[in-house]
Amino acid sequence: MYARCGLLIKAQEVYERLPIKDAVSCNAMIMGYMDHGDVSDALRYLNLMEVEGITPTSITYICSLKAISKTKDELSGIKVHLEATKKGFLERDINLSNAVIDMYAKCAMISEAQKVLETIPCRDVVSYNTIITGYGESEHGEEAIACLQQMQVERIIPDTVTYICCLKACSSSRLIEEGQEVHAEITKKGLLQGDLALGNSLIDIYSKCGKCIEAHYVFETLPERDIVSWNTIIAGYAEFGFSEKGLECYEEMELHGVTPDGVTLATVIKACASIKALEYGQDIHGEILRKNLLKEDPFIGSSLVDMYIKCDELSMAQEVFDRVLIRDTVLWNALLAGYAEHERNHEVLNSFERMQSQGVASDTATLTCILKACCHVGAIDKGHEIHSEICEKGLEDGSLAISNAVVDMYAKCGLLEDAQKVLNKLKAQDVVSWNAIIVGYSQLGDSQMVFSSLNKMMGDGIRPDAVTLTSVLKACCHAALFDRGTAIYDNMLDDYGIVPTTEHQNCIIDLQCRTGHFKAAINMVQKMHCPSSVAWSSILNACNKWGNVELGHQAFDNLLWSDAEMLDVMEAV
Structure with a gap:
């Protein structure tokens, strides 16, 4: 009684005065501590039972496994599992077997959880719900769906919890097709009308997979909506570039009399950040302050800091940061x-x-x-x-x-x-790894190491990207490798599937200028849709080097017109 009412000190006093301590009294203490979140003391009583020679019951092990699941102490979990197996409890108690599955799943030992599931002679819906949840939390969505299919083979009827767990697993792994199949099954059974949590899970998977139209359709068909429904649909719009629509949903939510919580406001702030809606964001900031949510909620704080940064208000970002206590x-x-x-x-x-x-x-x-x-x-x-x-x-x-x-x-x-x-x-290694080293060698002008790294990279089956080829062309410039640089540039599309960008064009023009190929450089500039100031600067510098005064005047005039900032200065002069 004392333990269940949370009077744990009183319960402990009574326990200490007991002339004979047995499994029932120990279980009461373990459950009492567990119910009130005191995991360490719950496990302490399990150890006491072992010390005092009290034989644990199935309930003892179930409570202990729940405690271990919270602490994620896999070694203790394995010990309890082996002990319970040795005493034959697992064969007789499906609830204990399910607790073992849950413990392994929570301790990120999902393969062990699967092994336990396979050893249970009479699995039930809870067994499968537990393993499916574990697969979802470890982002193994395909395995979760396989479990759903196995349930049906074994004629175990899935319940709404099963479908919610499957949808969460599909959501975490971004398995939209599998999620749609689960949605079809839910609709066929008519489960959606009577379960809001199921509806919210459907909105979540469609939102996480970028299917905002489908998410909104489910949202609109729900007979009732709660704060989770609104938060999920707003977050989906904000995540996939429909922030204006997300803000519209927020306003609609307020019209329906639904009070926003911290998650709502943080999500709306994120939407404001993505479209740089500073004034709207400042209004939400004001509401956050009125609700006194900022000081002790770092999630809201980080959303506000990010918004002000995206809106180029660094001083406000720092001010918000300084006001957050945690x-x-x-x-x-x-x-x-x-x-x-x-x-x-x-x-x-x-x-x-x-x-x-x-x-x-x-x-x-x-x-x-x-x-x-x-x-x-x-x-x-x-x-x-x-x-x-x-x-x-x-x-x-x-x-x-x-x-x-x-x-x-x-x-x-x-x-x-x-x-x-x-x-x-x-x-x-990936292309980013190699680009880092190739850029480094290119900046030092070490063309030999640039090409050596490029060959190793391609030998490992990693295709160069636009950044790689920019660095390679710059290396050709530094080493005045005209033929090699020209060959790479001319074959970019055929060899690498990369369409030359303005930066690549600037590199090849610079190479042509450094090696005295003025005619080729001018032809290249004239072919450019919008010649850049960088291109004309390369030509101007080369004219200075090679003494080509006439072309230098032409390059200077074009440089002025291509660089608006420089033109403004010259006009002012």
């Missing part, structure tokens, strides 16, 4: 990304030091941002420090993006040997 990694990342976006790299590094001093953990997004800032300001020592932290945390193998950022940082700082070492250690 600052998590996401909030700090929003601020760091904002400063980086506006090329205020010293502020990025200073803010990162503040973040570290306040004991906030950095993630891959944080470290990637800091590495980019180190590139721009040449903070090699800081870059080394971040690289060491990445290695200590074992992030190099888990994130190609962060490894690429390390390669890029070393390459941009001129430490090509270090960049090459990191590149060589990568288990997997």
Whole structure:
């Protein structure tokens, strides 16, 4: 009684005075602590039972497994599983078997959960719902759908929970076709009219997969809607470039008398950010302040910071940041990304030091941002420090993006040997990895290493992209490799499937000018849809080098007309 009422100290006093302690009294204490979120004390009583020689019951193991699921202590979970199996409980109690499946799924041991499922002689709908949920949370949507199909083979009738779990699994894995099949099955059974959670799950999968029309259709057909329905449809529109429609839904929601919560307001702020609707965003900011939601909600704070950054209001972004009392990694990342976006790299590094001093953990997004800032300001020592932290945390193998950022940082700082070492250690490489090293060699004018890297990259089956070829053409410029550069440019479409951009044209014009091929350079400029100031600057510089005064005058005049800013200055003079 005391345990169930939350009077745990009183319950413990009574327990201590018991002359004989048995499984029933221990189970009561375990359940009491579990019901009130005290996982560690719940597990302590499980250990006490073992010490005092009290034989656990099936309920003991079920409660213990629930506690372990929350702590994600897989070793304790395995121990309980083995103990329960040894005593023959799993064969007799389907609820215990389901608890074991849940524990393994929550501990990210989904293959073990599947093995347990397969050993259960009489699986039920809860067994399958549990494993499907596990597959959904680990983003294995196809396996979740396979379980739904297996249920039907075994003539186990799915319930609404099954379908909700399947839709969430499809949503997390972006399996739109499978989700549509589940939707058809739900409609056929007439389940949608009586279950709002099911309807919301359908809106969610269509929204997450960018099917906003289908999401809105489901939304409109719901007999009733709650705050989750509105939040999901608004988020879908904001995510896939229909922010104006998202804001319309928000206004419609208010007309229906539905009170927005923190999630709603953060989502609306995101929509405002994507279309730079500053005034609308400021109105929402005012509502957030009136509801006193900002100080202790870093999610709302990070949304506001991001909006002000997108609207080029950095001072307001910093002001919002300073007002949030609980600052998590996401909030700090929003601020760091904002400063980086506006090329205020010293502020990025200073803010990162503040973040570290306040004991906030950095993630891959944080470290990637800091590495980019180190590139721009040449903070090699800081870059080394971040690289060491990445290695200590074992992030190099888990994130190609962060490894690429390390390669890029070393390459941009001129430490090509270090960049090459990191590149060589990568288990997997992509075009971004190779571009970082090729750009680095190109900036140093090392055309030999540029072509060597290009050959290795293609030898590994990685196709160059537009960035790669820009660096290769620049290397040809630095080394005055006219024939080679011209051949690469002329065959870009045939060899690599890349249509030359203005940047590629500027590179080849620069190469032609550096090697004295003025006629070819002028022909190229005349073929350009809109010749750039860069192209005319290359010709002007070459005229100065080669003493071509007449062409130099022509290039100067065209340079003025191609660069509006320079033309304004000359007119003012």
